Amino acid sequence: MKTKVIIIILILSSLSGFTQTKSKKTLSQTFKSESTANNVTYFEVTKKMFESLTKAYSEEPKVKEYISKLHNIKMLQPAGEKRNEKGKILYSNFIRYTNLDDFTLLMTNNNEKSKMSFLKKEGKVKNEFLLVSTDMVMYVSGTLDIGSLTELEGIIEMAGEAVGL
Amino acid sequence: MQKDKLKDFLDGKLDFEALHKATDEDSIESDFIESYHKVIKENKTKVPDFNPFGRIELAKKRRISLVRKIIPFAASILLVISLFFMIGKRNTTKDTIALSDLELIELQQNTEQALFHFSKELNACIAEIDKEQKTRQPFAELYSINHFKIDFDNPTKNLKIN
Structure with missing residues (x-):
């Protein structure tokens, strides 16, 4: 009888702990739920697709070098007439209701027009970067570091000029 | 002395009045009481024909044998399920x-x-x-x-x- 009572107490305490952590979604879950919402455009590229893409960049070696280091890109953008409101909801869904404990907040910018947060998570296999703003939410993962990400703007711009776009 | 008293008592020949009159009454009485108790004990404490703990031991044996049957059964189910998952995952990774x-x-x-x-x-x-x-x-x-x-x-x- 005593052992049964102890087992029941242990199960109940583990369940209570589980429900506390379960109230916040994981990043993947939030992306999944928001991607199917109305008035949102969603774009994702997986690692397998990046492997195919690197072959397509044979004429642009610089871009190819960066693309080959990427594992995953996810982008959510509010669309439609009420995109500002949708953007605010997206921002709070990600910042408040997603478990980002493993991420380090690099910077936050709050002003009248928009809110933005940059987060990073460094790992052994890959680094993850998350940009959450009221205009869009972007997730990038790969073996790139933050310095390489800042260089991407110039590299893609140059590649675009070279192609004549 | 005690044995004689016991024998007389069992044969029904013990003279209780004489016992009362005995000079060393205390020792005789104590002897008698001791032997009387002994007789009572021997008569009462018979070895039972059944084992009172038999049912408990049987239930314990059944529980152990059931656990020994369940563990390999559960392990085999887990093995089959994990094999299914492995095969399924292998098939999906082959997609290009x-x-x-x-x-x-x-x-x-x-x-x-x-x-x-x-x-x-x-x-x-x-x-x-x-x-x-x-x-x-x-x-x-x-x-x-x-x-x-x-x-x-x-x-x-x-x-x-x-």
Whole structure:
């Protein structure tokens, strides 16, 4: 009888702990739920697709070098007439209701027009970067570091000029 | 002495009155009582024909044998399920992605746009930080940057962007 009572107490305490952590979604879950919402455009590229893409960049070696280091890109953008409101909801869904404990907040910018947060998570296999703003939410993962990400703007711009776009 | 008394008692020949009259009554009485108790004990404490703990031992044996049967059964089920998962996962990883040229170009452009935007936003933030640091506003005017929450240990602090 005593052992049964102890087992029941242990199960109940583990369940209570589980429900506390379960109230916040994981990043993947939030992306999944928001991607199917109305008035949102969603774009994702997986690692397998990046492997195919690197072959397509044979004429642009610089871009190819960066693309080959990427594992995953996810982008959510509010669309439609009420995109500002949708953007605010997206921002709070990600910042408040997603478990980002493993991420380090690099910077936050709050002003009248928009809110933005940059987060990073460094790992052994890959680094993850998350940009959450009221205009869009972007997730990038790969073996790139933050310095390489800042260089991407110039590299893609140059590649675009070279192609004549 | 005790044996004689016991024998007489069992044969029904014990003279209780004589016992009372005996000079050393205490010792005789105690002897008799002792032997009487002994007889009672021997008569009462018969070895039972059944084992009172037999049922408990039987239940214990059944429980152990049931556990010994359940564990290999559960292990075999787990093994089968894990094999199913492994085979299923192996089959899905074999799938290859086939895209047309047009789809590939579109994907390429979208990826570049996304990365360009990400990089641009990151650079804009870093530029704002540099600007705030360079302006060197007096303390009274620094209230305008209170909304900036900057992690001064971040790796982009000393990064120079052209």
